[in-house]
Amino acid sequence: MMSLAHFLMKFRERIRARYEEYLVITIETLASAIIGFSIGALVLYILGFNPAKIYFILFSKGLSNPNYLLSKSTPIMLTGLAFAIPMLAGVFNIGGEGQLYIGALISLIVVTSTHNPALGILAGMVAGAALGTFKAVLKVYRGVNEVIAAIMLNWVMYFLILYLLTEKLYNPQIPHESIPVPEDARLGKIPTPIGDIRLIFFIAVIASLIIYYILYYTNIGYMLRVAGLSPKTAKYAGFNPNLAIIYSMALGGAMAGLGGSLLLIGYVYSIDTTMSTLFGLGFTGIGVALLGRNNPIGIIFSAIFFSMLIIGGEMIELLAGAPPELADVLTGVIVIALALPYMYRMLISYMRIRRLIKK
């Protein structure tokens, strides 16, 4: 009991000391969501839909099934981490998309030949990490912009997997799908008070917590964050900023790869030959990471929020005939709005000055 009181006191002190920062964060998060939904409403209105009705469906249906919500949040939580970890080290990893593809592909191959889900997941992580490391090496040793490299590799992976799915890995019974994950290697659900929840969600949450621990309580994490804030300081402190880039991209890639393999082994069990099961999850991860403020704990909640947007998008298509890409519009606007911390700071100081003048 004493320790709880002590903890609460510490918590209050922390909030008081960093009051301004938390205020900015809150305003920023809320404002970006509000701006996002307003612009989304405008687009809907222009296209001839009733925004109020669409948003009602989006929220009510998006949250109605906890298992679905949490299952869908799993891959984007991990691609969110794939963006956030390198971002803390000062690198933009927008290649979570390709890393997720390769993770899913490699774990499909491994799991169908070994029937061992753990091995499949491990292989997917290694594959994602390898792709991330490759990009980091190109950046560090060849000066290739990581954004360009990431997009090129995303599309290479996209077409490579399309080729493998249609040529080698297709299911003879259902030609538009890949061979399925064997029954005995699938991850199932576990019972909880809010119904049966897929195991993969808990694995993703544990992964987020481990990443949180690595980033904030280990030497490697400290090195990454210092290198991200100031490469020069990192050099003075004896860290190699290039090594920080490589570590962060490897760790990020591993998370996106894990996202791909968990999605495959624990949820969809096969990939369709148009790749619609995988497409876009890496890019949504960028929004997840930014809304979660690149904090692994924040990312858990922000992934659930974006999962609601995705599910809501599917539901508005079914119920109102509105295109599911509304989720992309909302994500895009929210991301742009989150790129503007200076604007919110200006807004706060403006309001403060006005209050002073009134006094």
Add this chain to the structure above:
Amino acid sequence: MIEDIISLTSSTLIYMVPLVLAGVGEIITERSGVVNIGLEGIFVLSSFTATIVTFITGNPYLGLFSGTIIGLLAGVLHGVVSVYLRGNQIIAGVGFNTLAYGISIMGLVTIWKQHGASPSVSKIPMVSLKIREGLTFTISPLSIAAILIAIGTWYWLFKTTSGLKLRACGEDPKSAEAMGVNVFRTRFYATVVGGILTGLGGAYLTVGWIGQFTRHISAGRGFIALANVAFSNWNPLMAIVGGMIFGFFDVLSIYLPIKIQLIYPEVKITTLAYLFKTIPYIGTLAVVSLIIGRARVPRALGKPYIKE
């Protein structure tokens, strides 16, 4: 043999247009110190708008014009975000790409009830030069326009005072300000001009070349244009060369499977074609990683200017 060379050359000149236009536009933007990685989004949105306008009016030139207007608006948005509001330029660009994709696909689905592609629209006619009987050299008028724009931009950036001022904003904004250059305004206009040229390239994708809007119409082309900027060492004349190289990779990805099919009719080309589609991306990555060591980035690139 000679037919192959002629058709590869003319295809390259047709394929390079968006890469050159967006590349030159982005060179102007980046020389002033602003990065806009939303080129992909501008491509998607302006090609979509050009398709709608041409579909309604039947006039591809109006479509081309509407695409440049979209590019202008996108440039204004990115200019306000990155110059005046000091936003994170990379994140704003990523967000714009997602937004543009979302709006375009929503429009595609709502207007035409199609998930993959729009109906065909009329195109700007190609110019044909007859070399001899059965052998013509086809080229888009915009191929010539793109090359002229690149040359004009080179002259402006390197041979005029206003070009020097713009470059100063990207190298050392404080000194530029001391010289009496308005850094904010210069950067803002540079971003808008970059947007306009990219919008022109995006509109060309549909009304100048492909003739319809498809879901993956750009397919990373905006980022290949960004690679072109780095390849060109921020020099518009080299952007023409880069556009030809990267455009040629794109041509190969279509041309090789067709040729192989002609020579070996027994090969199952439909699935193999996916592998050839990776050529532009692998080629771009290879060229960029082999050549980029000597590139010199504008020193203040991507850093918001803060006036004291």
